[in-house]
Amino acid sequence: MRRTAVAGTLAVLVGVASLLWGCARSEFRTDPGPGPDADPRMVASADGVPVTASWFEQTYIDFLVKSGANDTLLNRWAHLDFLLDSILLAGEFEASDDAASDDFKRFVKRVELEELGSRYFEVGLIDTMAAPTERQIRTAFQRSKEKAVVRHLYFTSPDEARESWKRLQAGKPFLEEARDVYGLSRVDSAAGYLGEVGYWSVDDAFAEAAWRLSPGAWSQPVRTRFGWHIILLEQRTRSPLLSESEFQTARAGISSQYRLRRRRLEGDGFVRQFMEAREVQVNAPTISALSDLIQSLDPAVGHPLASAPALQSETLAAELDEGGVLATYEWDGDREAFTAGQYAFWLESLPQREARERTAASVGRALRNELLARAADEVGLRDAEWETEVRRRVLLESAARMRRAIRTDSSEVAPERLREAYDRLRLDAGRHRARQASFRAALYPSRAEAEEAVRKGVEWTISYKNVPLQDVPGWGPWVASLPLDDVSVVGRRDDWAVIHVLERVSSPVSREQYIQRLSKELAPRIREYDLVRSLRERVDVVVDTSLFESLSFLGSRPEPSPRASEPHLPE
Incomplete structure (x- = not known):
């Protein structure tokens, strides 16, 4: 449904105000890691590409965070x-017409x-930050060994948060204020x-606000990425x-966590001042x-899954x-415009749910990207470090596009190649099961809003009954593992979901049934495997095994595990 003019205008005013002067943390990387050109460890x-x-550590940690996998060798x-x-x-993609x-x-x-925006952030803030002191590291270590029991009042408006704090200061009991803030009928x-x-x-x-409090005390309004809290x-x-x-033993890890937290907190203020x-x-x-x-062009209408088509x-x-003209801004004494065409340019790199449901906030994010890059360009930050980061991101995207092209290829795969893949994966008869589930869900822009919905009562907007889990890839991993008949909040790429798994059943399938079901999924991965194997036979691939297995960037080295001597079948 399209918004009315009045509702749209109000949403715009609130959304842009909150985003332009706030600091959503996904519009640029706040922890770029070690300078890529400064690392001699290949x-x-x-x-010939090192x-x-x-680079391995940065991308591997990102993989662990997104996949939930454990760190193993x-x-x-x-x-x-x-x-x-x-x-x-x-390299194959660069030779294609798509490039x-x-x-x-x-x-x-x-x-x-x-990447220009990231460099501006690095040079303007991160490179000027002092290393944490011994006292700061010890304090953070002590706090890491503590637990705090807290409750909070949540607001989307700073004015409402300030008024609530004044009432508490005037003597109103916290639970009575919570009743009124959350719209409850009783305490x-x-x-x-x-x-x-x-x-x-x-x-x-x-966290920083909570750990500054004494038991029984409440904070002034605290701004987080979700809103305002007391x-x-x-x-x-x-x-x-x-x-x-x-x-x-923990010192290095605590120091790293503390530095990252400072970067995020001080980064908020850095970008806020820049935009002000x-x-x-x-x-x-x-x-x-x-x-x-x-809304009228949205390809995701009717697609509640995480795999919904993206806005183009x-x-x-x-x-x-x-x-x-979506907004105007001051630059070197002149008033300049940020246009709809500039926003369209940024669209595909913006959070899709935000663009659909909170367009004003999305415009603020795009404007910030534009201006940070412009500021970086004016001070000449297209340096070697910028060039390396650009090259690596383009490389990974080129490979991803090549993989998608291979996996959408409809050509037949020889039956003997499929059989070889089944044998390598040890698809033994009798151990395969088909899984179905009944569940319902609802989506929210932030964790705080999702948790608030759980407390007040969820309006379920997505529902499936006896659906095969392989048919709902946007939900399958969570539905397969969440507790039955329990309401859970989970984070997705662009939003948060509340999920209630009502029923989950599985039944055995024969080897042939399983092979038939997997044929469609395995065929494109076999094509990718065959291409990579042929490429590896034509070029030099060198690995420093001793250096690689000695890496201890996560604080420990996993136990050695067996490794295949050739490229693995793509997962």
Whole structure:
């Protein structure tokens, strides 16, 4: 449904105000890691393209975070193989017609500008930050061994948060204020109760505010990436014993976590000050019209899954007035415009759910990307480090596009190649089962809103009954593992979901039934495997096994695991 003009304008004003002067943390990388050109440790290379330890570590940790996998030597080898294969597949993509397409050229330009914004952030903030002191590291270590029992009042408006804090200061009991804030009919001891939380397990600003409190005290309004909070500390529990040896063992990891938290917190202020200096003014009617247009073009309508089609820059640009002014800003004494055409350029790199449902916030994010890149360009930050990061991101995207082209190839795979794959995967008869489930779900922009819905009552907008899990890839991994008949909150790429698994059943299938079901999935991966194997036979692939297996960037080295002597079948 399209918004009315009044509703659209209000949403625009609230959304842009909150995004332009806030700091959503996904529009640029706040922890770029070691400078890629400064790392002499080359763990591998393919066709002369190096894989340094720092590049491997950065991409591997990202893989662990997104996949939820454990750090094992087998997973490390698989990820190294992925990077080496990506180098080879990227070379194949560069020789294809797709590499010269307008779509890919736009992608490369976006990457160049995004990395410029990252460099501006690094040089302007990270490179000037002092190393943490011994006292700061020890304090963080002590807090990491504690748990805090907290409850909070949540607001989307800073004005509402301030008014609530004034009422508490005037003597209103916290639970009575929670009743009114959450719209309850009576005082409820569970209102706003978060329970026991860890120092590193919650939002950075939330944690720092909570750990500054004494038991029984509440904070002033605290701004987090989810909104505004007033935090009440009920009690804090401490580890009975903190030994010096334990601190020394954990010291490097705690120092790294502390530096990352400082970067995020100070990064908020850095970008907020940068945008405040631009004196941004929004054009609410134009943004409201853009929101209506996106709704009318939205390919995800009727697609509640995570794999819903993405909004395309080219599609949007063809329908809008590219010169339409969405906002204006101050730059070197001149008033300049941010247009609908500029927003369309950024669209495919923006969170898709935000673009669909909070267009004003999405415009703010795109404007920030544009201005950070412009500022970086003006001070000449297209340096060697920028060039390396651009090259690596383009390489990985080129390989991803090549993989998609291979996996959408409809040509037949020889039956003997399929049989070889089944045998390598040890698909033994009798151990395969078909899984079905009944579940319902609802989507929210933030974790705080999802948890609030759980407390107040979820309006279920997505429902499946007896659906095969392989038919719902956007939900299958969670539905397969979440507790039955329990309401759970899970984070997805662009949003948060509340999921209630009602029933889950499985039944055995024969080897032939399983082979038939997997044929469609395995065939494209076999084509990729065969191509990578042929490429590896034509170029030099070198791995420094001793250096690679000695890496201890996660604080430990996994136990050795057996490794295949040739490329693994793509997963």
